[in-house]
Amino acid sequence: MKTILITGSSSGIGLGIAREFAKTKQYNLVLNGLEANGPQIAADLAKEFGIKTIFSPANMLKPAELRDMVKTAVDTFGSVDVLVNNAGIQHVSPIEDFPDEKWDAIIGINLTSAFHLSKAVWPGMKAKKFGRIINIASAHGLVASEFKSAYVASKHGIVGFTKTLALEGAPYGITCNAICPGYVKTPLVEKQIADQAKAHQLSESEVISKVMLYKQAVKEFVSVESLGQLALFLASEQANTLTGASIPVDGGWNAQ
Ligand code: NAD
DSSP: OOOEETTOOSSHHHHHHHHHHHHOOOOOEEESOOOOOOHHHHHHHHHTTTTOOEOOOOOTTTTHHHHHHHHHHHHHHSOOOEEEEEEOOOOOGGGOOOOOOHHHHHHIIIIIHHHHHHHHHHHHHHHTOOEEOOOOOOGGGGOTTOOOOHHHHHHHHHHHHHHHHHHHHHTTEEEEEEEEEEOOOOSHHHHHHHHHHHHHOOOOHHHHIIIIIIGGOOSSSOOOHHHHHHHHHHHHHHTTTTOEEEEETTGGGGOO
């Protein structure tokens, strides 16, 4: 059994990835997030798939809590073999009104937490000569949109961080890749539909067709299952030479 730790996995994409790994019955799962029902979600997954899970409410903005979460995972399961840096937040606003504290929170949660967690799992992965770090970036790691300065900066940052860890991890069997989804209908996007409507002065259905899916050639939201399946491949032994990549799953948005 290998062990996977997925941040922000009591909701949306993280939970979708957790379910795909749980289905294989080949991983112990360390779940994390701020949702109050996180422990219940972890217990339900353990029951449904007959696997072992634990839940940590570690806050991405508190490095000591992140280190403790990794320690608890290693104490419980022996190692962290796969780390998925997924927790993330968004804020949509023109630059001149962009709240300073939102900038700090977005950089802290979307980017800096991945540094602290990767650093914490690194010695264990190095010793085992195996490790997989998967960063959930975004199509906005590769291209920008207006009104998302902090988010775009954080996601471009994680794409650069991914490349660096790929180089540093290569001698030790550690790979690092980023997945760059287009729009996935999760609570994060539901909230954004309302915010975008305000920023662009459009109705919510116009935001979906004119702002969100407008940029994708495939006019469908990306499914969490497809992201989970890609993460499963990146975590596999077969993906040992796939490293440093930022893979768009964005309905062709970045092909333009
Ligand atoms: P979501 O809001 O459904 O889930 C985010 C998760 O992160 C939640 O579990 C939340 O509790 C957790 N989280 C937030 N702040 C935290 C903190 N301080 N400490 C610990 N956990 C915290 O959002 P999602 O859409 O599933 O987003 C997951 C990731 O995917 C994010 O990094 C996001 O930027 C990225 N992404 C989302 C989309 C999309 O369209 N939904 C597209 C591209 C990339």
